[in-house]
Amino acid sequence: MAPMARxxxxxxxxxxxxxxxxxxELAERTGASPRSLRxxxxxxxxxxxxxxxxxxxxxxxxxxxxxxxxxxxxxxLNTDAIRELLPCAQGGPGLVFCDRSCSAVERQMAQLDAEIxxxxxxxxxxxxxxHVMRQRRDEDRALAxxxxxxA
Amino acid sequence: MAPMARxxxxxxxxxxxxxxxxxxELAERTGASPRSLRxxxxxxxxxxxxxxxxxxxxxxxxxxxxxxxxxxxxxxLNTDAIRELLPCAQGGPGLVFCDRSCSAVERQMAQLDAEIxxxxxxxxxxxxxxHVMRQRRDEDRALAxxxxxxA
DNA sequence: TTGACGTCTGACACCGGTGTCAGAGTCAAG
DNA sequence: CTTGACTCTGACACCGGTGTCAGACGTCAA
Numbered sequence: 001m002a003p004m005a006r007x008x009x010x011x012x013x014x015x016x017x018x019x020x021x022x023x024x025e026l027a028e029r030t031g032a033s034p035r036s037l038r039x040x041x042x043x044x045x046x047x048x049x050x051x052x053x054x055x056x057x058x059x060x061x062x063x064x065x066x067x068x069x070x071x072x073x074x075x076x077l078n079t080d081a082i083r084e085l086l087p088c089a090q091g092g093p094g095l096v097f098c099d100r101s102c103s104a105v106e107r108q109m110a111q112l113d114a115e116i117x118x119x120x121x122x123x124x125x126x127x128x129x130x131h132v133m134r135q136r137r138d139e140d141r142a143l144a145x146x147x148x149x150x151a
Numbered sequence: 152m153a154p155m156a157r158x159x160x161x162x163x164x165x166x167x168x169x170x171x172x173x174x175x176e177l178a179e180r181t182g183a184s185p186r187s188l189r190x191x192x193x194x195x196x197x198x199x200x201x202x203x204x205x206x207x208x209x210x211x212x213x214x215x216x217x218x219x220x221x222x223x224x225x226x227x228l229n230t231d232a233i234r235e236l237l238p239c240a241q242g243g244p245g246l247v248f249c250d251r252s253c254s255a256v257e258r259q260m261a262q263l264d265a266e267i268x269x270x271x272x273x274x275x276x277x278x279x280x281x282h283v284m285r286q287r288r289d290e291d292r293a294l295a296x297x298x299x300x301x302a
Numbered sequence: 303t304t305g306a307c308g309t310c311t312g313a314c315a316c317c318g319g320t321g322t323c324a325g326a327g328t329c330a331a332g
Numbered sequence: 333c334t335t336g337a338c339t340c341t342g343a344c345a346c347c348g349g350t351g352t353c354a355g356a357c358g359t360c361a362a
Contacts, residue, residue, distance in 0.1 A: 024308065034309080035350065043349095053358055055309060072280070075273040078348070088284050098288035105281045112274045116267055122226040123263045129223070130256045133239050137249035175338065185339085186320065194319095204328060206339060229318070 020049075021058040030066040037066065043079040045069050045086060065090065077108055171200075172209040181217040188217065194230040196220050196237060216241065228259055 023034045032040075040046040041056070046065060048056040068089055072082045085101035174185045183191075191197040192207070197216060199207040219240055223233045236252035 022309080033350075035352085038311090039349070053309085055358080071276070073349080075277045075280070076270070077277075085284070088287060089280065091287070098284060098291055102281065102284050102288050105277060105284060109274060109277050109281065112270055112277065116270045116274070119227070119263055119267045119270065123260060123267070125222070126226045126228075126256060126260050126263065129226070129240065130253065130260065133236070133249060133253050133256060136239060136242070137253055140249055173339080184320075186322085189341090190319070204339085206328080224319080 019060055021060070021062060023048075023056045023058070026058050026062055026066065029063045030070070032066055032070060040066070040069055040079075044083050045079060075108070076112065081108060170211055172211070172213060174199075174207045174209070177209050177213055177217065180214045181221070183217055183221060191217070191220055191230075195234050196230060226259070227263065232259055 021029070023037055026032075027034045027037060030037075037046065037056075041048050046058075046062065046069065048058055048062075051057050065086075068086065069082060072085075072089070073079075077085075081104050085104045088098040088101035172180070174188055177183075178185045178188060181188075188197065188207075192199050197209075197213065197220065199209055199213075202208050216237075219237065220233060223236075223240070224230075228236075232255050236255045239249040239252035
């Protein structure tokens with residue numbers, strides 16, 4: 001096997017430890033692919049201990065954490081933002097973190113508002129185009145009908 | 152110079168022909184970079200003849216065409232969609248094209264509506280998170296204040 | 303022992319318009 | 333002839349979560 005990178009703070013546990021999950025089991029419970037779980041770990045969103053054989057070993061709280069990660073991803077937050085606010089969303093280490101997390105969420109909401117406004121602007125611009133083009137189409141239809149009648 | 156790919160239907164004109172533009176001039180007039188103009192051509196949105204030396208030579212209608220391309224890009228349409236509806240937007244070859252173009256624009260508007268709805272959904276999901284997290288933050292603040300008073 | 307399956311790491315692809323670079327050709331001005 | 337400004341083509345990078353593959357190792361049952 002290729003040498004395995006080790007993260008700071010992870011523990012190496014007995015293989016087959018009770019009350020813990022391997023990556024396939026966690027994937028099955030959460031609906032996330034193993035690929036995604038490894039990615040979340042790489043991004044610092046999800047902690048995993050290691051078996052003596054190098055396999056990832058997840059605690060029983062992992063499914064809930066993965067659920068939160070995926071909820072937040074589904075809101076359009078990227079992994080940087082999620083890393084910032086996950087400690088508070090988990091019931092984290094108190095005031096400072098929650099303060100920063102609230103700010104992060106509010107920034108993201110403001111950005112979503114801006115994106116919605118931008119899409120609305122695009123929609124209106126497109127509606128103007130549609131109007132012109134429908135007119136042209138209908139003129140062409142009228143011309144075709146006239147040509148048909150005179151023939 | 153590297154060998155130059157030739158598109159179908161382009162003409163090779165005298166270098167320095169009057170009433171035409173080289174890529175730098177067109178870029179300056181339209182605000183598009185030369186890189187973008189070459190890309191539009193590659194995507195089949197913009198026609199360019201060639202000088203005997205291989206330089207692109209644009210007709211005097213090119214600035215208007217580039218303007219339309221950039222307007223449509225700014226609405227979020229991709230080059231595939233623009234290729235489909237540009238003939239009609241230019242005052243093109245009649246009924247069939249305009250019919251297809253109208254359909255393309257309406258599809259894009261429907262897709263924009265769907266995207267707006269999706270962003271709104273994300274915003275609401277995020278607002279729920281924000282509510283929970285603000286509560287947690289305020290609880291922490293209250294706890295901190297109590298601890299301060301009792302100390 | 304062998305085969306099937308799970309897991310490991312690392313790497314590439316995707317989307318799509320644009321920036322940027324490399325290496326080379328063109329051409330007018332000095 | 334030299335210099336500098338343009339132009340040519342082709343290629344890589346960007347973003348960011350996910351799919352997928354390759355090559356190797358672990359584990360367990362037949």
